[in-house]
Amino acid sequence: MLQLKTAGFKALDNLRKKELFPPQWQNMEELEQVSDSVLSQFLDERFRVSQELGGGFLISALIDKALRTRDNELMDDRNLPVSEKLKLVRALDRQNAMMQLYPRYVDLLIPFIREISETKKREVRVLELASGAGGLTLALAEAVRQKKLHASVTGSDIVPAYIEAGNTRAAELGVPASFRYLDAFDLTSAGKGAFDLVVISQSLHHFTPGQLAVMIALASENAATAFVGIDGYRSLLLACGVPFVAAMQGIASFTLDGLTSARKFYTELELDMIAEIASGKKVQRVSCSWPLSVMTVRF
Template identity: 55%
Template structure:
């Protein structure tokens, strides 16, 4: 219900015919604001289209508006790095319990195999990696399938980076952790342009605004990556109730609350489609559902000299 595809694509077609989509930008400093403003414009247009289409479309639109929130998760609000680390570790346990890492590896590894064609290790950069559960899972799956990879897991929280490097040393996998502002890959000291073939962000897209996600995609392209993959929960009423229910099994009140907030912030397929189109200026991407996840895969064109 919360995908609103009929009204959404009709609204987008109208904005395209009026010359408003895709909005133009020339400097990367403009991208965040341009994307955020267009998303607001799109949602207003979708509301008007829903009214025109009748009650069967307007009611889901009103439910969508009531469900969506801009509230910040407790793990993002907390100034205590250790508290954030505990929340991320709870998410890691939940992912292992639900076999989420295996599912994500099934989605990402075919792309890794496509990139493993030049005899060099495939460079994988994970943004907002948290505990690094996916980074470790990808490295282990690659080892099992005989694909050589070099995985860099990044996060902006020092405690998570330190803990990740400790675990990487214990597991003897080709994974390293670095501190990184996900919006500007130039901040990653020691990672040369072009060394990351694939940039991944998983289960974190809802923490960022549309403009911030567009910045990540554009930065990945400018850094020389060949592909960007974003994975997150599928926006639906079922997951709005299901995510906090599963999170409650960890027995942590704030983590359960974060599960509800996150599920209310998941992006719809058309919203991710819009973000990728603005960031790249092309339609060389696809957004698909592999329940209970949405996957954005954008093919990138590294800039000359990257």
């Protein structure tokens, strides 16, 4: 219901006819600005088209409009004590394990690792951005070890406590994983060509369209083979279901974050537009693997 595909495609076609999409940009600052601007114009145009279509199209648009929020999750509050941040990311890690999401993510990523390995004929270097508690990095590294794949996995974040906890756990498990401090908006410290596959999971909605576009463009500049973004599928069911499942942890702040997150999930078409703006061409694929949206951008 909240994907609004019919109105969305009509709205995008209108932007193309007006030569507003895809926009041109020269640097990362401009990329962020034009991405935010164009996606805002798209949402306005989509609502206008929904009004023209009327009926169920307008009802869906009104529900979507009521649900959308620009509020940030508590775990993204830079002033939140580290102990609270750890409590929230560990709660998310437990939820993912309970819902068996990590195996789903791993199944989506292993084919990329195999493909790159066969093409490059060397160790495949995987980078996860905003890795948080490190659950996916560790799960992927464990799969790499079990399948005897020639690959290493690096988790990254801007919270030092996450890095320390991740490295401790990786050593305990003996998996080919490491964690390092790395800003997703500044990959220069990683070095050109440092990684083959850049991944971000369950965090796309934490960033604005412009920030996501910058991430994709930076991944391309650093010679990655592909950028894979995994997040929740925008739907009314998940808007209700995510906070309900989060409430099972018995942590009020985590439940609130679950509600905020579900309201911020991007539609498939929005992710597709962001990727096209960042790359300047059609090299992306966005699909639904319920309850997930999966965005793949090839370089």
